[in-house]
Amino acid sequence: MTSQASTFAVSVSSAPSPLRRRGNFSVVRAQVEPSDKSIEIMRKFSEQYARKSGTYFCSDKGVTAVVIKGLADHKDSLGAPLCPCRHYDDKAAEAAQGFWNCPCVPMRERKECHCMLFLTPDNDFAGNEQTITLDEIKESTENM
Amino acid sequence: MSSISTLATPLAFMKTTTTRRNSSSSSSSSSRRMMTIRCDVEGEEGESSQTKIGARVRVKVPLKVYHVPKVPEIDLTGREGHIKQNVSFWKDNKRISANLPYKVEFIANDIQGPRGPLKFVAHLRDDEFEELLSE
Numbered sequence: 001m002t003s004q005a006s007t008f009a010v011s012v013s014s015a016p017s018p019l020r021r022r023g024n025f026s027v028v029r030a031q032v033e034p035s036d037k038s039i040e041i042m043r044k045f046s047e048q049y050a051r052k053s054g055t056y057f058c059s060d061k062g063v064t065a066v067v068i069k070g071l072a073d074h075k076d077s078l079g080a081p082l083c084p085c086r087h088y089d090d091k092a093a094e095a096a097q098g099f100w101n102c103p104c105v106p107m108r109e110r111k112e113c114h115c116m117l118f119l120t121p122d123n124d125f126a127g128n129e130q131t132i133t134l135d136e137i138k139e140s141t142e143n144m
Numbered sequence: 145m146s147s148i149s150t151l152a153t154p155l156a157f158m159k160t161t162t163t164r165r166n167s168s169s170s171s172s173s174s175s176r177r178m179m180t181i182r183c184d185v186e187g188e189e190g191e192s193s194q195t196k197i198g199a200r201v202r203v204k205v206p207l208k209v210y211h212v213p214k215v216p217e218i219d220l221t222g223r224e225g226h227i228k229q230n231v232s233f234w235k236d237n238k239r240i241s242a243n244l245p246y247k248v249e250f251i252a253n254d255i256q257g258p259r260g261p262l263k264f265v266a267h268l269r270d271d272e273f274e275e276l277l278s279e
Contacts, residue, residue: 089241093240105242110207110210111210
């Protein structure tokens, strides 16, 4: 059983009928938060890999934060940090095979990160930092 | 963009068939036509249907890789290698959504490795190389 989305919304609306209630719309949204430990692990990994590869985080740290959270979430659910910016038919197989495990093959070989987590200096969106704090991650993503 | 491209882009070995079905819906007076699109996967398991494993290939686009140990940057343009594996087929019946499915092994005669010319592997797309047909 693979469910791709970690959030799902269920809306319950009343059918038009003579006994019409006032529009009952209840949206249930269940989102599993990645554990703090995983976020910290992926944060450290991101800093270390950016240093090692000579790449920089996005000038908008919110982008970096969301990707790190996505990586942490996959690490919790699949055991491996699958790239959070892609769609997969079979996540377990992808995690085991490893092409899209962060750092993915396109990043490792060509320094191409389409999540915009690791940006080469010539990229228009690259900032000049290779660090991000846990607070920055939490603040940027608290409204999600 | 790439997050939806894995499903939306038809792969070379997939065949799409469209069938039309006439169904009369209960509510509307006129009959509605429903089109179903079915993608059948052609091609054998294990070996790629387009390009064979073991084929000699040459890179035809400008391409640099940075993952080879002790060599920060290698220019692959024009280099020749042979296909080792197609990584989009995995464990008999599983499909992986890799966008660089062809694992090609190169032997760089101009760079020295620990034992002789440097050997390394890179992943390529099928439009980045051409097959060498002559022996």
